[in-house]
Amino acid sequence: MISQWQNHKVQLRSYVSKRVDDTHAIDDILQDVYIKASENLHQLKSKGSLKGWLYRIAHNTIMDFYRTRHQFETLPDDLIAEEHDDGKQAREELAQCLRPLIAQLPEKYATALQLAEIEGLPQQVIANKLDISLSGAKSRVQRARVKFKQQLMACCDFEIGQEGILSYTEKESRLNRKC
Structure with missing residues (x-):
């Protein structure tokens, strides 16, 4: 050999x-x-x-x-790590846009959606706050999402791609809805 x-x-x-x-x-x-x-x-x-x-x-x-083989260079230890961006600011800006639309929902749905999507609370906490069962809270949040989606679709036309929403345009307000 x-x-x-x-x-x-x-x-x-x-x-x-x-x-x-x-x-x-x-x-x-x-x-x-x-x-x-x-x-x-x-x-x-x-x-x-x-x-x-x-x-x-x-x-x-x-x-x-x-x-x-490492395809990257290691960073020097003296670099300070930037704060982790968890998207909190972006969610807050989006929440400011969505709050008026959420407020137009019936109160029991608006409250459930606000707690779940804007405040990010777990559904068990929502159930406790609303004094309803966990399954009741889950149903309410789901119904609120459906109603909210219907409201959004009535107000805007969305262009959706593989990455999610690509763009949107406001529809003309026909039924005196606040969009």
């Missing part, structure tokens, strides 16, 4: 060097190829396929090298 390895070593080195941009890693990859070939020699079906078999091992070892 060693003599045959020596016959292909120069060609394998050239093969690896053309595919790996880190000159220091070329010899390490060749060594890994030799180790893998030595450990798996029993898998070689015929001596005539040794060259192709070694190239396959070299190819797989190069792929392993790129999989484990």
